[in-house]
Amino acid sequence: MKPETNSFSFLVSAYILAAMILQIMRVPFGDSVYLSGLNQLLLLGLVLVSFRYIPAVRENALLAILALSHLILLWPLFYHALAGKRVEVLALGHLDNLKFVLPLTLFLLVKRDCWSLCERARRIMSVLWFLIAFGVLFGVIQEFLPDLAVAFSSSDEVRLQYRHGILRVPSYFGEINAFARASFLLIPLAILLKKNVLFSVLVALIGMSLAFSRQFILGIFLSAMLSWLLIVTRRLHLIPKLSLFSLSSVAVFLIYSLGSFVLMAVGDDDKILTISERYIRTAVAETSFSAIEDRPLTGVGPGYFGGNIGKKFGITEDLYGYGLLEKVPYFDLLGVHYTDTLWPQLLAEYGVLGGLSFLVVLFLWLRRISTAENLLFRFAGYLCFFQLIFAASVSPVFNFLYFSVAILVLSFILSEGSD
Structure with missing residues (x-):
């Protein structure tokens, strides 16, 4: 293996370990702007370094498709800037969404042999596996010593949360859902490192x-089912494959939706599914369809439909203007609430063409995973893909770089692995 290709897997592995450590550092420092800024600077450095590993001669079709997708995503930004919306909000909203899409695009262009796991990268991945595994052990201890759960929370407003008698704990990852996201990474890491799966x-x-994360407890089984389905249908002809996959996807969606409604019916905020959260996510999705119906080609513009930037700048004109408050009158973007569902937000911000552009890039990622020769590696790559899709349906997953970029890195390394 050439030194330059050897170094790339080391760099991406070092980044995801650093991102996880920065997440853990939120325990003593809280939601520090400096930690978040450092993480994003490290990601920017990784993005810039990635250009070095993109060959001068690239597959013309792939490059053209990716370039066209990004140009289409820029269209709503320029349109709404000319229409008088705030340029800084549009630009920052777009950059905020690029935290995931740009690394994914560049990773698709990086030379394939750069993703071969070198020994230094393998050691870093092992450290990450042990760091998360010990985190689970610490979470078990917190279950019996609740004061530790409070002490290791990154939030200033801490209260113990119980669901069906189970204390939801953050381990040393600072947040309950961060603990669940980190725990999931143990599975692809174990498959990659050939540990006891x-x-x-x-x-x-x-x-x-222990985190009692609904999106992961339910999502892991649905992701595994879809991953298995993709593998067993690989040798089928196109039409039977698409038919079977479409039917299964619809079935999974119905199971996911009906399961959520059933769980919602069993109780109040301390039960399995918090009613207000369910209503907010559904209401945001319905409101996004109203926005698309009105502006199918341009959307409302990045940053103008909630998310990080909408919340930071207090932009509510479109989110509220298309009827969100009619569905959830208690929703307050400037207060404690968040839109909390990524795909409807992106669809409303970028319009139908922008939504299709996101789908194209995601499809190219899925296609890359499908090239893995080792069936177990391919299954783990699919698992990463679908888990991110499900997580983004119920959370702003692009914000969690320790998880989203780790998912990307692991899936690309797994797609190249064959032994």
Whole structure:
């Protein structure tokens, strides 16, 4: 392996370990702007370094498709800037969404042999696996010593949260859902490093259960089912494959939706599904369709439909203007609430063409995962892909770089692995 290709897997592995450590550092420092800024600077450095590993001669079709997708995503930004909306909000809103899409685009262009796992990268991945595994053990201890759960929370407003008698704990990751996201990573890491997979799955499930994260407890089983389906249908002809996959996707969506409604019916805010959260996510999705119906080609513009930038600048004109408050009158973007569902937000911000551009880039990512020769590696790559899709349906997953970029890195390394 050439030194330059050897170094890339080391750099991306070092970044995801650094991102996880920065997440843990939120425990003593809280939601520090400096930690978030440092993380994004490190990601920017990784993005810039990635250009070095893109060959001078690239597959013309792939490059053209990716370039066209990004140009289409820029269209709503320029349109709404000319129409009089705030340029800084549009620009920052677009940059905020690029935190995931730009690394994914560049990773698709990087030379394939750069993703081969070198020994230094393998050691870093092992450190990450042990860091998360010990986090699950610490979470078990917190279950019996609740004061530790409070002490290791990154939030200033801490209260113990119980669901069905289970204390939701953050381990040393600062947040309950951050603990669940980190726990999930144990599974692809174990497959990549050839550790005991069943043990890692068990530890991951314990971590997700201690965090009582609905998106991961339910999502992991749905992701595994879809991953298995993609593998077994690989040799089918196109039409039967698309038919079977479409039917299964609809079935999974119905299971996910009906399961959520059933769980919602069992109780109040301390039960399995918080009613207000369910209503907010559904209401945001319905409101996004109203926005698209009105502005199908331009959307409302990045940063103008909630998310990080909408909340930071207090931009509510379109989010509220298309009827969100009629569905959830208690929603307050300037207060404690968040839109909390990424795909409807992106659709409303970029319009139908922008939504299709996101789908194209995601499809190219899925296609890359499908090239893995090792079936177990391919299954783990699919698992990463679908888990991110499900997580983004119920959370702003692009914000969690320790998880979203780790998912990307692991899936690309797995797609190149064959032994």
